[in-house]
Structure formats: C-alpha cells, structure tokens
Amino acid sequence: MGDRNYRQIITDVIERISHDTKPEIEKDNKIIHFSEVARCLRRSYFDRVEPVEQKGLRFSDLFRELIRKMPYGSIQGEFTLDNIKLKIFADMIVDDVVIIFRPVAKPPEKLIPSDALYLNACLWILKKTDGLVLYLAENGDEISFSLIRDNKMFEESIRRVKILNSLLEEKKIPVIEPSLECSTCQYYEKCYLKEKKPVSFSIESLLGFKEQEE
Numbered sequence: 001m002g003d004r005n006y007r008q009i010i011t012d013v014i015e016r017i018s019h020d021t022k023p024e025i026e027k028d029n030k031i032i033h034f035s036e037v038a039r040c041l042r043r044s045y046f047d048r049v050e051p052v053e054q055k056g057l058r059f060s061d062l063f064r065e066l067i068r069k070m071p072y073g074s075i076q077g078e079f080t081l082d083n084i085k086l087k088i089f090a091d092m093i094v095d096d097v098v099i100i101f102r103p104v105a106k107p108p109e110k111l112i113p114s115d116a117l118y119l120n121a122c123l124w125i126l127k128k129t130d131g132l133v134l135y136l137a138e139n140g141d142e143i144s145f146s147l148i149r150d151n152k153m154f155e156e157s158i159r160r161v162k163i164l165n166s167l168l169e170e171k172k173i174p175v176i177e178p179s180l181e182c183s184t185c186q187y188y189e190k191c192y193l194k195e196k197k198p199v200s201f202s203i204e205s206l207l208g209f210k211e212q213e214e
Ligand code: SF4
Pocket: 040, 041, 042, 043, 175, 176, 177, 178, 179, 181, 182, 183, 185, 186, 187, 188, 189, 191
C-alpha cells in the first residue's frame, strides 16, 4: 500500500463532504427554519447560541442535504407569522403529493412525530393536502406513511415557532425534550450530566476528627 496515509485521505474526504453539505445555521432570530422546531427546541437553541460541532458524519444528515441540493426535487416554502419568517423545504412534489425522505437505521413502525410535524407544515405552507414520509432503511427496506393536512398539528407547530423565537430573543435556554434524538445529540452532556461540584471535606473529617474552630 506504499507510504500513503489512506486513513487521513478518507478523513479529509469525509470532512470535506460534511462541510459542503452542512445545513446553514440562521443567525437572524426573525428567520426560523421549520426543521429547527420539528426537532428538540433546546438543540436548535444551542446550535444558534453556543454551537458544538456534531462529531462524525451522519448518513441521514448527509442524505437530507444532498437531496435538498438536487436540481429536480426540493421545493422551498415560506410563511410569515407576525414578524417571523418561517422557511421550509419539501424534498419532492409528485402529483400534488408532498414527499419527504428520511434515511433511518431500521424502518419505524409508525410515523415519527417530528416527521409528522414537519410534513404537515410543508402541506400548509405549500398549500397541499396530501403528503408522504418515505423511510429508507440501511438494509434497503423502505416504508412510507401518508398524512392529510391537519389544522391542530399546524397550530402546535406555530406555537413552537413562537416559543423558539422568544427564547432566542430573551437568551433563555429551552427545557429538555427527551426523545430518541438525545442519543445522537452533541449537547447530551449539557442536558443529562450534572456539573460536578467540588466536595468540601477535610482530612480530619474523613478520619472522624472534630475540626478545629478558627
Ligand atoms: S440531549 Fe436531548 S434534550 Fe438535550 S438538546 Fe439534545 S436532543 Fe435536546
């Protein structure tokens, strides 16, 4: 294999792809991408205010961004809510049906709530009635779930948009939203590992001696 450091070459390639496909983080609090509210609000807040790079290239993120950049499919929609601009991307529209692709490790048994929120918002913003989430599993299996536009679900989405916007404005960290997402989240330690406080004890107290008063 010669002297070439193939491991380094691969690492460089992955970093390059990762950089080129990384979703842009919006700086303006008045512009919210719907993907930020369909997932954990706390994570989206940290991404904007005190971001930590996510380690490793996740296939699902890469796939999502690549499909978004393809010339044939992705459609962007915008919605104005009070003074907030809400942006969303649908992966594809075929016969008036909005389609969202989601790569997964294994096919889910039912529509994942955050995907339902996302698809429903696509339907409202793009003024469509029917949508489909197509899950593509690592082993090649696929499963799809359909959804019809739902008013109540969209109201909940709007509520989340307003919450994220006001917490960003006020610089207040959103509460923990436990979900499957936590297991791959780069902010896990901020949410679940308590800060270690220095323990105040003396050698005397450890050995059972009474401490002398000063
Ligand atoms: S660990 Fe979970 S609750 Fe905390 S930011 Fe990440 S996804 Fe949200």
